[in-house]
Amino acid sequence: MAIGSIQRGTKLRPTPFFSDKFNRVWIAFVAVSVTAIGLVYFWAGEKAEVSLAEQILHREQVIARAGARSIENFIKFTGSRLTVFATRSSVTSFDQEILPEALEELVDSWAGTPVVEAVVIDKEGIVRFIKNRKDTGAKEGVVVSDRDYFRWAQAASSGEYFVGMPLLPRLGGYEGKSLVPVATPIFDAQEEFGGVLVSGILLDDLVSFYINPLRISDDTQVFLLNPKGVFYSAPNPKLVGVNIFEYFGKMEFPGKDEFFWQLRLRFEKKGEGKFDVVLPDPSYKKLTRYLMAYAPVSVDDESWALIVSTPIEDALLYFGPFGLTYITSMVIVIFIVIAFSVLLVLVRRYTQRDSFLQGFAAYRDHRDKQNLDNS
Amino acid sequence: MSKLKELFVGPDHHLHHIETIKLIFRGLIPIVLVVGGIVLMTLRLSVWGLVLGIPMIIIGVVFLIYTYDAVVSERILPFSDKFVNCSVCGKLTPLSPATDPQDAICATCKADIENGLRSPK
Numbered sequence: 001m002a003i004g005s006i007q008r009g010t011k012l013r014p015t016p017f018f019s020d021k022f023n024r025v026w027i028a029f030v031a032v033s034v035t036a037i038g039l040v041y042f043w044a045g046e047k048a049e050v051s052l053a054e055q056i057l058h059r060e061q062v063i064a065r066a067g068a069r070s071i072e073n074f075i076k077f078t079g080s081r082l083t084v085f086a087t088r089s090s091v092t093s094f095d096q097e098i099l100p101e102a103l104e105e106l107v108d109s110w111a112g113t114p115v116v117e118a119v120v121i122d123k124e125g126i127v128r129f130i131k132n133r134k135d136t137g138a139k140e141g142v143v144v145s146d147r148d149y150f151r152w153a154q155a156a157s158s159g160e161y162f163v164g165m166p167l168l169p170r171l172g173g174y175e176g177k178s179l180v181p182v183a184t185p186i187f188d189a190q191e192e193f194g195g196v197l198v199s200g201i202l203l204d205d206l207v208s209f210y211i212n213p214l215r216i217s218d219d220t221q222v223f224l225l226n227p228k229g230v231f232y233s234a235p236n237p238k239l240v241g242v243n244i245f246e247y248f249g250k251m252e253f254p255g256k257d258e259f260f261w262q263l264r265l266r267f268e269k270k271g272e273g274k275f276d277v278v279l280p281d282p283s284y285k286k287l288t289r290y291l292m293a294y295a296p297v298s299v300d301d302e303s304w305a306l307i308v309s310t311p312i313e314d315a316l317l318y319f320g321p322f323g324l325t326y327i328t329s330m331v332i333v334i335f336i337v338i339a340f341s342v343l344l345v346l347v348r349r350y351t352q353r354d355s356f357l358q359g360f361a362a363y364r365d366h367r368d369k370q371n372l373d374n375s
Numbered sequence: 376m377s378k379l380k381e382l383f384v385g386p387d388h389h390l391h392h393i394e395t396i397k398l399i400f401r402g403l404i405p406i407v408l409v410v411g412g413i414v415l416m417t418l419r420l421s422v423w424g425l426v427l428g429i430p431m432i433i434i435g436v437v438f439l440i441y442t443y444d445a446v447v448s449e450r451i452l453p454f455s456d457k458f459v460n461c462s463v464c465g466k467l468t469p470l471s472p473a474t475d476p477q478d479a480i481c482a483t484c485k486a487d488i489e490n491g492l493r494s495p496k
Binding site: 027038045331338341352 | 409468485486
C-alpha cells in the first residue's frame with residue numbers, strides 16, 4: 001500500500017545527519033562551546049598557576065627577609081654577648097684553671113644554637129684555650145696572628161666585636177661546613193690588649209635553625225652566599241666553597257644568560273629580589289623550574305645573600321583545589337552541552353513524527369472529502 | 376515478548392546480535408573519545424590538550440549525539456509502509472514503532488482527544 005508519493009518498504013527517513021542544515025548549525029554550536037570551555041579551562045589554569053607562583057615567590061621573599069634579619073640579629077647577639085663575657089675576670093685573668101671552666105660554661109650556655117665553639121687567643125696570636133662541641137680541627141698552640149679577626153682585635157676597643165671570614169675546617173666534626181668566627185678583644189686589668197675571645201658559628205646550623213621551620217616544602221633549599229657568590233651554606237655539602245658563577249658557568253641550560261644577568265644584578269645592587277628560573281638539577285641531571293627569592297644579610301661591612309628556592313612542582317601542590325574546580329566546571333559544561341543536545345534531538349524527532357502524522361491525516365481527510373464530493 | 380526483547384531478540388536473532396554489537400561500539404567509541412579528551416585536558420599539557428583534547432571531545436560529543444539520534448529515530452519515526460486503521464475513527468494511519476496496531480490512533484483523533492472532543496475507545 002502506498003499513500004501519495006511515500007514509497008513502500010521504507011521507514012520515514014530524515015535528511016542524512018551531516019547533510020541536515022540544522023545539524024550543521026548544532027555541530028558548530030558544540031564545536032564553539034567545547035572549544036570555548038577548553039580555552040577558558042586552560043586560560044584559568046594558567047592564570048591560577050601564574051598567580052600561585054607569584055604567591056609562593058612572595059612567601060619565599062618574606063621567608064628570605066625574615067631569615068636574613070634573624071641571622072643578622074643572631075650574629076649581633078652573639079657578638080654582644082661575647083663583648084660582655086670578655087670583660088669577666090675569669091677571662092681577663094687568663095688563669096689556666098678558671099678560664100677553661102668559663103669557656104665551657106659559655107659553650108654550654110649556647111647549647112641548641114649554632115654557636116659550637118669558643119677559643120681564647122693570647123696577645124701573640126697563639127691559641128691558648130679551646131672549648132667546642134665537636135672537634136673543629138683547631139689546636140691549642142697554633143698561631144693565628146695572620147687571621148683577619150686577630151689583626152682587627154689588636155686595634156679594637158673594648159665592647160666591639162668583629163665577624164671574620166668564614167672558615168672551612170678540613171678536619172674534625174665540622175669538616176666541609178662553614179664556620180664563621182665572631183671575635184672580641186680581651187683587655188687585662190691594666191686595660192692593655194691581652195688577647196682575643198672568638199666563638200665559632202656554624203652557618204649550616206644557623207641557616208637551618210632559622211629557615212627550616214619556615215620552608216614551604218621538604219624540597220625547599222636554602223643557600224647562603226658571600227658577596228662574590230661563593231656558597232657559605234648549601235644543602236649539598238659539595239657546593240660549600242664553590243662559586244655560583246663558576247658552578248653554573250660550566251653548564252648549558254635555557255635562560256642561562258638571563259639567570260646570570262639577574263644574579264650579577266643581585267650581587268651588584270645587594271638588594272632583595274625573586275627569580276622564576278629553570279636550572280639543571282644537580283642530583284637528577286634534568287632541568288627543573290625553581291622559584292627563588294633572595295634577601296641580603298648584612299654582616300659588618302659585607303652583604304651576604306640568603307637564597308630560598310622551591311621547585312615549581314612543590315609550589316603547584318597548592319593548585320589542587322583550583323584545578324579540581326576547573327575540571328569539575330569543564331565536565332559540567334560538557335555534560336550540559338550533551339544534555340541539551342539530547343533534549344534537542346528528542347524534541348526534533350518527536351516534532352518531525354507529529355508533523356508527519358498530522359500531514360498524513362490532513363492529506364487523508366482532504367482526499368476523503370474530495371471522494372465524498374465527487375460521489 | 377517485551378518490547379526490549381523484541382528489539383534485541385527478534386525473528387532474526389543473528390542480525391539483531393550484530394546490530395546490538397554495532398550499537399554498543401557506536402555508543403562506546405564516542406564515550407571513550409569524550410572521556411579521553413577530558414582526561415587529556417586534565418593533564419594540563421597545553422599543546423596536546425588544545426590540539427588533541429578539544430577535538431576529541433567535539434568529535435566524541437557529535438558522534439554520541441549522532442548515534443543517539445539514530446537510535447531515537449529508529450524508535451520514534453513512523454513506518455511509511457505500515458498502515459493500520461485508527462482505533463478511534465477507523466481511518467488509515469501510519470504505524471509508529473513500538474505501537475500496538477490495535478491501539479494506533481490517527482493524528483486527527485489524537486488532537487480531538489486532547490481537546491476533549493472525543494474519547495479513546
